[in-house]
Amino acid sequence: MSRIAVRAVRLGPRSVVALVLVGAVGVAAFGWPFLAPPDSQVSAHAEDAPWLFAGLLVLLVAVVAATISESGLGPKAVAMLGVLAATGAALRPIGAGTAGIEPMFFLLVLSGRVLGPGFGFVLGSVTMFASALLTGGVGPWMPFQMLAMGWFTMGAGLLPGAARLRGRSELAMLACYGFLAAFAYGTIMNLAGWPFMGTMASNISFDPHAAVPANLARFLAYCLATSMGWDLGRAVCTVVLTLTLGPAVLRALRRATRRAAFETPVTFDAPGA
Numbered sequence: 591m592s593r594i595a596v597r598a599v600r601l602g603p604r605s606v607v608a609l610v611l612v613g614a615v616g617v618a619a620f621g622w623p624f625l626a627p628p629d630s631q632v633s634a635h636a637e638d639a640p641w642l643f644a645g646l647l648v649l650l651v652a653v654v655a656a657t658i659s660e661s662g663l664g665p666k667a668v669a670m671l672g673v674l675a676a677t678g679a680a681l682r683p684i685g686a687g688t689a690g691i692e693p694m695f696f697l698l699v700l701s702g703r704v705l706g707p708g709f710g711f712v713l714g715s716v717t718m719f720a721s722a723l724l725t726g727g728v729g730p731w732m733p734f735q736m737l738a739m740g741w742f743t744m745g746a747g748l749l750p751g752a753a754r755l756r757g758r759s760e761l762a763m764l765a766c767y768g769f770l771a772a773f774a775y776g777t778i779m780n781l782a783g784w785p786f787m788g789t790m791a792s793n794i795s796f797d798p799h800a801a802v803p804a805n806l807a808r809f810l811a812y813c814l815a816t817s818m819g820w821d822l823g824r825a826v827c828t829v830v831l832t833l834t835l836g837p838a839v840l841r842a843l844r845r846a847t848r849r850a851a852f853e854t855p856v857t858f859d860a861p862g863a
Contacts (some may be wrong), residue, residue, distance in 0.1 A: 605708060611745075616737045620781040623809075624802050670846065671713055674701050678717035679724050692824050694721070695775075696831035697839070698739070699768045702746030703760075704843040716745030734782035742775050761836050768828035776821035780813050 618625065674697070681694040698717065702710030718739040722732045749767060751760065786794045794812040796805060 597601050609711065612737070613741075616741075620734070620778050623781070623785055623796050623798075623805055628641040644774075667709065670705075671709070671716065674713055675717045675720050675721045678713075679721035681719075682721040683725055691827045691829055693827060695742070695772060695824060695828045696768060696835070698743045699746045699764055699771070699828065699832065700836060700839050700843060702743040703749060703752070703764060704840060705747065706752075706849060707744040707747035710743035710745075711740040714739035714741070717743075731779070731782055734779060738775055738778050738782075742771050745771060760840075761833055764836060765832045768832050769825045770823035773821050776817050776824065777813060780809070780817055784809060786810055 602730045643723075678697050681697060682692060684691070684693055694717065698714055700795055705713070715736040718736045719732070722735070746764070746767060749763060751763070755763070794808050794815060796808065800808070
């Protein structure tokens with residue numbers, strides 16, 4: 591018996607276009623301190639820009655989720671999305687404030703791997719939204735978190751070997767991805783909050799009148815001073831949970847996906863094939 595990889599959400603042409611567009615706007619929203627010239631109007635409103643981008647990202651993430659949903663998010667997939675998002679939101683407060691111990695990340699990596707990039711983007715965004723409501727973490731940073739987590743989970747669904755790679759090799763790949771992506775998530779979220787600092791810390795804060803190399807040095811110093819330890823804790827926690835609980839969670843997710851039969855039925859090879 592051979593099984594074809596199952597995807598809860600199929601990425602149609604419109605979904606791909608929507609993801610590309612929101613990705614481009616997201617890059618601008620996160621990276622505008624390095625993209626906008628010092629004499630531009632965006633730099634002149636450095637403390638207002640994150641609020642403007644936050645409002646725009648809310649709309650864009652909603653559009654992408656609606657587009658992907660229209661392309662194949664059926665009732666069974668919605669049910670699984672709700673269960674996984676609720677589980678991830680419940681896991682997030684565990685260890686919060688303790689060296690970056692965030693078990694939610696490993697669950698999203700494994701879910702994105704099994705259920706694909708389309709489901710992964712929606713799951714990451716919805717989970718972060720639900721966890722923000724649960725923990726009271728609603729603010730201008732939330733849309734940035736939703737987009738970054740959508741990228742984080744979608745990336746796991748884009749890893750190679752979804753149909754054939756299994757066992758220790760797959761776990762090692764997922765652990766490496768989780769480790770690197772945990773640092774990447776922390777770094778891009780630093781970009782979202784860094785311009786808010788203003789002149790509170792002159793040596794590491796964003797200077798709208800400085801050149802790109804100077805601001806890049808300030809940003810690296812900001813990351814080292816504020817989030818390196820937290821990001822390392824998140825990365826190590828993700829690796830440990832992936833290697834220890836990963837096999838059981840992957841089996842459970844794949845079994846549930848097969849039984850739900852979102853899109854692709856189980857096929858059997860002909861005798862003697």
